[in-house]
Amino acid sequence: MGKTKNIQSVERAMQILELFEQGNQEKSVKEIAEYLDLSKSTVFGLINTLNNLGYLQQNEENAKYSLGTRILALGNAVSSANLLAQKAHPHLQKLSFDYQETCLLAVEENGFVVYIDKTESPGSISINTRIGTKKELFCTGVGKCFLAFLPPQTANNIIGLGLRKVTPNTIATKAALAEELHTIHENGYAVDREEYELGISCVAAPIFNKQGDIIASLSLTGPTGRIQSIPLSQLAASLMQTASAITKDMDI
Amino acid sequence: MGKTKNIQSVERAMQILELFEQGNQEKSVKEIAEYLDLSKSTVFGLINTLNNLGYLQQNEENAKYSLGTRILALGNAVSSANLLAQKAHPHLQKLSFDYQETCLLAVEENGFVVYIDKTESPGSISINTRIGTKKELFCTGVGKCFLAFLPPQTANNIIGLGLRKVTPNTIATKAALAEELHTIHENGYAVDREEYELGISCVAAPIFNKQGDIIASLSLTGPTGRIQSIPLSQLAASLMQTASAITKDMDI
């Protein structure tokens, strides 16, 4: 596997891009050099390369840099590499439209959920989960779906990575979690009651392939009050129905 | 500007990622080495680094590589860096929903249009324009909007880059283009009659900032027959109305 040492300049270049991931404001060469603890000239060389290639772009006014549009092409290639995101997207859109809330799609990767798609309705409050974000499984609705429907051995390995209180509501003991997962397995959907972020709740459902393995999970997420105002049975039914429609659409 | 030489390993790493942009199938080390005409071991070093960082991922089965989810986070950061894409998205969604066709959002960059957002309706045929794609201005609906509403000097510079027949319908002479742009300027919207791709037509409208400068352009795109079945005046009105709603939402 990955035992060989990383190529330094490539690693640094990617670190620079990653600095823009959050609070993606323009950054100066100096700032970046300080963040990464490198000399200005080293950083300039890297930035200049990324700029020439279109992955960064320079604001002529103040000479600062921000992410370039070239990245969009790559980002898009990932999702369309993903038959899942492609086929699921319209379904998420419909859910967002019907309930006027944010809809998220996630897959499991090395013991984390990774959000790979998101739709919002014009009226919905923007949920701060960004596409590409990783979260632990035990504290999110989509994550608990994976824990409940992944092979028990796999799920236990992941749980073995550790539990912790993210909010006061997080289910952080193995016993309580086991019970919760049992319920989820019986119901076919999961509820997150402010377990990852206070004020935010969600209902999530697993997406299976034709063989019945869980391949993804989708959720409707929003401010607790508004989510609770939707009859749970109705919302859960919508999610599970959408999940199975996605399975059909994917043809795998 | 970018006069300094690019850092070789970074440039090569990005080239590798770009190989996956189209027909994003899994690729072997060997294949990539052949494409780029580099030694296998060099390519392996680069790939291994990108893999370790999450920008590529390896299929355990066949040892081949494909794009990793880490890129999604970056791609998403670009669009949310973009106030425009953020504010415009719900409006595009509504258009797609209302007309059951693909809706595209583009900005101008160095004489090209770059598509920065796209929405599709569940029923719509997938248009093969990907987010991040660059196209010349003169042969697309969104591009012609830019040529018609950019400052004449800027537009002429871009036209000076050259015209060519992309399809038999492409407007490829300066005189004909000038007339077309005049019409677009008068109407406030542009029509692409299979000028970029046979069988595909679109209607596009410019998006302005509060000062009246064009900052983007949006289009409804689809198979010619279906686009023509919508009354042009109605569709054009929808697009222009959406464009001005986006302007209001953006508050710039």
Place this chain on the structure above:
DNA sequence: CACTTCATTCGATAATATTGAACGTCATTC
């Protein structure tokens, strides 16, 4: 069981990334 094919590792080498210092430009301050 030989024979390919390919991913991965290794070691030597030369090419290349890195660095600190220097330069030039712009803005601010006195």
Place this chain on the structure above:
DNA sequence: GAATGACGTTCAATATTATCGAATGAAGTG
């Protein structure tokens, strides 16, 4: 309006580091 400072960019020297060809090992094929 000269002087200062801040910062992006260039430069040349150096040592680190990326690169390459060859070697290894695993997996598959006849």
